[in-house]
Each structure stands twice: as structure tokens, then as C-alpha cells.
Amino acid sequence: MTLRPIPVERLDLSSKKLAVIGGTNGLGRAIAQQALARGAAVTVVGRTFRDAPAAGLTFVPSDLSSMSEATRLGLELPVESFDVVLFTTGIIAAKTREETPEHVERDLAISYLSRLAVLQGLSPRLGSAREDGAPRPRVFVMGSPGAGSIGDADDLNSEKTYKSLVAHANTVAGNEVLVLGAKDRFPDPAFFGLGPYLIKTGIRSNFLGEGSLTHRLAETVIGLFMQSPETYAKRMVPLLFAPELEGRSGLMFGHRAQPILPTPGLDGAYVDRYLSASEALLRRALG
Numbered sequence: 001m002t003l004r005p006i007p008v009e010r011l012d013l014s015s016k017k018l019a020v021i022g023g024t025n026g027l028g029r030a031i032a033q034q035a036l037a038r039g040a041a042v043t044v045v046g047r048t049f050r051d052a053p054a055a056g057l058t059f060v061p062s063d064l065s066s067m068s069e070a071t072r073l074g075l076e077l078p079v080e081s082f083d084v085v086l087f088t089t090g091i092i093a094a095k096t097r098e099e100t101p102e103h104v105e106r107d108l109a110i111s112y113l114s115r116l117a118v119l120q121g122l123s124p125r126l127g128s129a130r131e132d133g134a135p136r137p138r139v140f141v142m143g144s145p146g147a148g149s150i151g152d153a154d155d156l157n158s159e160k161t162y163k164s165l166v167a168h169a170n171t172v173a174g175n176e177v178l179v180l181g182a183k184d185r186f187p188d189p190a191f192f193g194l195g196p197y198l199i200k201t202g203i204r205s206n207f208l209g210e211g212s213l214t215h216r217l218a219e220t221v222i223g224l225f226m227q228s229p230e231t232y233a234k235r236m237v238p239l240l241f242a243p244e245l246e247g248r249s250g251l252m253f254g255h256r257a258q259p260i261l262p263t264p265g266l267d268g269a270y271v272d273r274y275l276s277a278s279e280a281l282l283r284r285a286l287g
Contacts, residue, residue, distance in 0.1 A: 001248070001259055005238035014039035016241060017082040021045040021073075021118065022064070022089030026201035027142065030233035031086065031240075032057075038237065043082075045073065046089075064089050065100050067285040070114035074121030080129035084240050085122065085189075086140045087115045087175075092207035093167040097158060102285040105158045105167055107206070112174035113285070115141065116278055119178070123186035135246050137189045139182070143175030145193035145252040146260045151177075153274045156281055164207060174278060176263055180250055181271040190249040193262075194236065197255040198226045227255070 013035060023032040024046030036042045036057055043058040044051075051057070062073045079085060093107035100109045119139070127137030151173030158167040175193065182191035200223035208215035232255065239245075239257045254260045 008234045011038045016040045019043045019085045028088035030229035034233040034237045064114040070117035074118035093164040097162040111171040142194045144172045145176040150265045177274045193252040
């Protein structure tokens with residue numbers, strides 16, 4: 001496909017509504033600020049609000065390490081008039097296994113399973129109260145699509161064996177699976193995947209150790225050679241509302257908003273098996 005998004009400086013989003021789930025820090029915060037500056041009404045979901053109050057900006061507190069909280073958010077977030085929902089919440093699994101009170105591996109809970117929980121209640125309502133003829137509502141799922149990770153549907157919760165990057169691969173695969181399997185589980189909105197690649201954010205702190213020398217050095221190097229969160233946001237906000245996406249779903253986009261190919265091996269049968277395992281784990285956590 002050919003994309004010709006309007007440059008962010010000329011973008012008028014005064015009639016648009018965007019929800020950023022995980023928008024209080026890092027990439028989500030940068031995207032929320034860019035959309036707000038272009039006139040969009042923006043709802044930010046997260047644990048700690050870091051911005052000054054502003055017209056058009058709404059904060060909804062939520063701890064998305066909790067599946068019960070994510071489920072409640074999906075049922076109660078008022079998205080009927082919204083055009084786009086963006087999921088950015090994420091960490092990288094720690095070097096030793098961490099588990100939430102609901103017995104879900106912590107990275108999986110925050111970075112993937114919470115998104116499934118939210119979508120179960122949110123997707124049937126998204127954009128449903130907008131006027132007739134409005135574009136199909138959109139869901140963007142941030143992760144690492146096309147990176148080659150298919151995860152382990154038989155050990156989704158990393159209970160049999162544990163290695164941090166293997167556990168994180170389950171969240172990477174899960175987020176791509178959400179996009180590829182959405183047509184069967186969540187047929188109302190259009191779904192798209194975003195892969196930001198390396199950007200200086202807090203996502204690696206859980207793996208490298210918050211404030212450790214290794215963590216500081218890694219983020220310094222990434223900050224020197226890779227794009228900033230603000231640059232990424234300027235590229236992504238036009239994509240979120242690009243008219244060329246109308247009538248499409250299941251597409252993936254890289255760190256410069258370019259279309260990328262999905263991961264080989266994520267065929268329909270495996271996607272269904274992965275989502276079925278995810279739904280079973282979610283039910284167990286909520287039970």
C-alpha cells in the first residue's frame with residue numbers, strides 16, 4: 001500500500017477522539033501530547049498522571065497489571081464516541097520470574113494479557129455512538145510485530161521454564177496475534193500493529209534494573225543513535241488517522257510508519273490456538 005499521511009504540523013484533529021492506554025509515560029505520553037496539540041480530545045489511561053491539566057485531556061487511573069482492573073476498564077471506559085484506541089503499556093520480563101497476585105507472569109500481564117481483557121469489553125462499543133458514515137473505529141497495538149517471535153502457546157505463563165527474553169517473546173507474539181486474530185474475536189474495529197523498535201523510554205528498566213549503570217548506559221546509547229519519543233510520535237499520529245487505512249485491517253507498521261510484513265509462522269490455526277490459550281489464562285486469573 002502507499003501511505004501519504006498529512007504532516008503532523010498540518011494535521012487537524014479537532015473532530016477526533018483518541019484513547020491512549022498506557023499514555024502516562026514514554027511513547028504513549030508523547031503520542032497523547034502530539035494528538036492533543038493537533039486538537040484531538042485525548043483520554044489517557046495509566047497509573048500515574050504526569051502532565052498538567054489541559055482542555056481536551058482526560059485521565060483515567062488504572063493498574064493494568066491486574067486482570068480484574070483491566071476487565072473493569074474494558075467495560076466502563078466510555079469509548080462509544082471515540083475514533084481510535086492505542087495500546088502502549090509494556091515492560092520487559094525481569095531476569096527472575098515475577099508474578100502478579102492473580103498468578104500471571106508480570107510482563108505477560110502488563111504487556112499483553114491486560115490488552116485482551118480490555119478489548120473483550122471495549123471493542124463492541126468502540127465508536128458505536130458516532131454519526132452514520134464515520135470511518136470504521138481503529139485499534140492500534142504496540143509491540144514488535146514482524147520480529148519473528150511466535151511465542152509458546154503451551155507455556156504462555158512461563159510456568160514450565162523461565163528465561164526473561166523467552167517470557168517476553170510470549171508478549172511480543174501475543175500482541176501480533178491480537179492484530180492477526182482480531183477479525184474473529186473482535187470483528188467491529190479495524191486492528192493494526194505498531195513496532196517502534198529501539199527508542200529511549202523506561203521499558204527496559206524492569207529487565208536491566210531501574211537506575212542501574214547498565215540501564216543508564218543502554219538508554220544513553222539508544223538516545224544518541226535512535227529517534228526520540230517525540231519524533232516517533234510525530235510520525236505515528238498522522239498514521240493513526242490516515243484515510244488510506246479505511247477499509248483495511250490486520251496491517252503492521254514499523255518505526256517510521258512504513259508497512260512491514262507479519263511474522264512467518266503466525267498462521268490462522270496457530271493464532272487461534274494462541275488466543276484460546278490466552279483466554280483460558282485470563283479466565284483462570286479472574287477466577
